[in-house]
Amino acid sequence: VNGDSDAKNLRVKLVLLGDSGVGKTCIVLRFVRGQFDPTSKVTVGASFLSQTIALQDSTTVKFEIWDTAGQERYAALAPLYYRGAAVAVIAYDITNPDSFHKAQHWVKELQKHGSPDIVLALVGNKADLQEKREVSVQDGIDYAEKNGMFFIETSAKTADNINQLFEEIAKRLPRPPP
Numbered sequence: 093v094n095g096d097s098d099a100k101n102l103r104v105k106l107v108l109l110g111d112s113g114v115g116k117t118c119i120v121l122r123f124v125r126g127q128f129d130p131t132s133k134v135t136v137g138a139s140f141l142s143q144t145i146a147l148q149d150s151t152t153v154k155f156e157i158w159d160t161a162g163q164e165r166y167a168a169l170a171p172l173y174y175r176g177a178a179v180a181v182i183a184y185d186i187t188n189p190d191s192f193h194k195a196q197h198w199v200k201e202l203q204k205h206g207s208p209d210i211v212l213a214l215v216g217n218k219a220d221l222q223e224k225r226e227v228s229v230q231d232g233i234d235y236a237e238k239n240g241m242f243f244i245e246t247s248a249k250t251a252d253n254i255n256q257l258f259e260e261i262a263k264r265l266p267r268p269p270p
């Protein structure tokens with residue numbers, strides 16, 4: 093949680109990590125613009141968007157979202173993006189077990205090198221593709237529980253659980269003193 097936050101208005105750096113193609117850009121565009129564009133372009137390096145939400149206790153949370161490229165050749169840049177992040181959202185595709193394993197790699201890296209009080213969220217995206225599912229809900233739950241992470245399955249395509257993802261993260265943020 094950034095320095096110019098106060099008790100009522102938090103400003104939060106959030107970084108999205110995960111394999112290329114799991115739907116990171118689509119999750120952000122669904123959350124920020126309410127849209128799904130199936131032809132969304134591959135993220136090169138990283139891109140930045142922000143979105144503010146209001147919570148029930150009348151606090152607001154402004155998410156500054158860094159959407160990173162999943163490609164291997166950008167992996168060395170990742171520390172630049174997660175440095176100082178209050179939240180890391182680590183995404184995989186429920187139809188792609190490799191992407192689930194890659195997510196676990198990111199979790200380990202963040203546990204080692206991320207901020208000590210970072211909020212980690214594990215997201216199984218493309219939950220609309222039930223007939224192609226290859227990672228069970230239980231596998232996601234179990235891994236997240238073992239690692240003290242928040243877990244949710246989303247669909248950027250149908251918008252299922254996208255707002256909930258960010259609302260749940262907001263509730264888990266450490267609050268600055270009033």
Ligand code: GDP
Nearest residue numbers: 112113114115116117118130132218247248249
């Ligand atoms: P990124 O590389 O992780 O940023 O992935 P993108 O956001 O570019 O999405 C990769 C591909 O997956 C695109 O063709 C999207 O249309 C598709 N996609 C993303 N999210 C979903 C989803 O929730 N459901 C389905 N069925 N496809 C999705």
